[in-house]
Amino acid sequence: MTHREDGYILPELSVGMSAEIEITVTEARIQRFAEASDDFNPVHTDEDFARRTPYRGRIAHGLLSASFGSAVVGTKLPGAGAIYLSQTLSFHKPVRIGDVVVARVEVIAIDEASARVTLRTECLVGGEVVMDGEALVRVPRRRKPG
Template identity: 75%
Template sequence: MTETHIHGPHPSGGYILDELSVGMVAEKPVTVTEGRIEAFAEASDDFNPVHMDEAFASKTAYRGRIAHGLLSASFGSAVVGTILPGAGAIYLSQTLAFHRPVRIGDVVVARITVAAVDEVSARVTLRCEGYVGEDLIMDGEAIVRVPRRRRPARD
């Protein structure tokens, strides 16, 4: 097995199209907390009791509260917007499949891998995965538009 090089944010805040290549990877670990679930419920207006009410959730197939799937998916958005490609990347589409529930206290590692670079359209296809430990909890594919060049600095 080859070792994967994990990329950090570009010094400018974002990679431009010419700096991206297939196989580049970035990760971000995020702990799921009660506060994050509450804030996400407030922002999304999704107060499903499987996320908010332990008594209700304990009677479901999950046997307790689980985080919103899109909360976990948003951690991938954080990688795309702040690390790879970073500032200037614009989401065009995203597919998602959820495989396991995420609970309060879990650390989700959002992993983004450059799968394809389209020089003509300035679009990049990204493989998006989320892990809790070794368990794949979600995956999918995003297509983002990436700047071709950096804006000149203003005085």
């Protein structure tokens, strides 16, 4: 599905619309996320430490995966102009360096009165859900004149 570069406004959305992106988790991406979030937990940043954990090696920050869902919301669906209000998250499996994460959102409810849209959010690796939840976002009702 092709998505509007300038984002969707409320009347253009319908239940069932979906969008996704693919992102490869890299060493550099984990390092940049650690620096941006100030989360240097060694399970993410130190292979020797992480090998001694139940994960048997480094894993990506859970909120790094969640941020991929935010990328879909902000760039694809609803896209430019959408504002996050809330997000629930459940983490099911770890994400590792080299994994290709498919972040997907789907419109599951639209509240016309409040201009709020509920989205199912999920991240998958190899077709398996590693994270899911629901997001509530505010969507513009109309486009601003150019």
